[in-house]
Amino acid sequence: MIRVLAIFFLIAGSTNLVEVDEKVIARQGKVSFFSYTSVEDIKAENNQVLSVIDLDQKKIAVSMLMNAFIFEKALMREHFNESYLESDIYPKAVFEGEIIDFDRTITGEQTRIIKGVFAMHGKSKELEIKSKIEKKDNKYIVSGVFETLVKDYDINIPPLLAGNIAKSISVEFRFEYEPYED
Known part of the structure; x- marks a missing residue:
């Protein structure tokens, strides 16, 4: 009886190992923004920027510290963090979403929509981003451009x-992802 239980737990335990979601991580992703006006x-x-993709679930998460943005002028960085984004109160921005119709078996390039919620400065907005x-x-390398207001x-x-x-x-x-290892 003990042997039967031991074999059962061994099989049940190995089944769980197969069901573990495979993840990839980008520890030094890059996010940049550009604002054009006639003045400046x-x-x-x-x-x-940190990002993780769960390849099996087709889920993606991104987290970035707002005060890590580098500007051409120190005064711009100061205004960005203190006056506009209030980085001491809202220190990071987060995106959580799903890669629609993602096929992890395709080698090479594929264009997909990433749909999710972007939270910044205490507000959340649903986004669809062609990537x-x-x-x-x-x-994996995931890249794209989007406009936000x-x-x-x-x-x-x-x-x-x-x-x-x-205004926009x-x-x-x-993001350049590599296999995630605990």
Whole structure:
């Protein structure tokens, strides 16, 4: 009887191992944004973005610290963090979503829609982002560009500076994923 129970638990335990979701991780993803106005262009880049994809569930999560954005001018960074994004109160932005019709067996490139919720500055917004997914060996590269509106995240821009900041911001991202190991 003990042998039968031991074999049962061994088989049950190995079944659970097969059902474990496979994940890939990007520890130093890149997110940049660009704001064009006739007065001044604002550009910033963040190379400390973390992202994980659950390949079996087709789920993706992204997390980034807002104060990790680097600007051409120190004053822009200061205004971004203190006046607009209030990074001390809202330190990070998060995206959680699903890669629609993703096929992990395709080697090479596929274009897919990533649908999910982006949360920043205490506000959440549903997004659909057309993305390019490249698979080479066991590595994935996910990249894309999308537009977002400043007003969607309750970012207050003083009327005096409204001409310096575009109402729509172009956001570009690129993540290089490798197999996740605990």
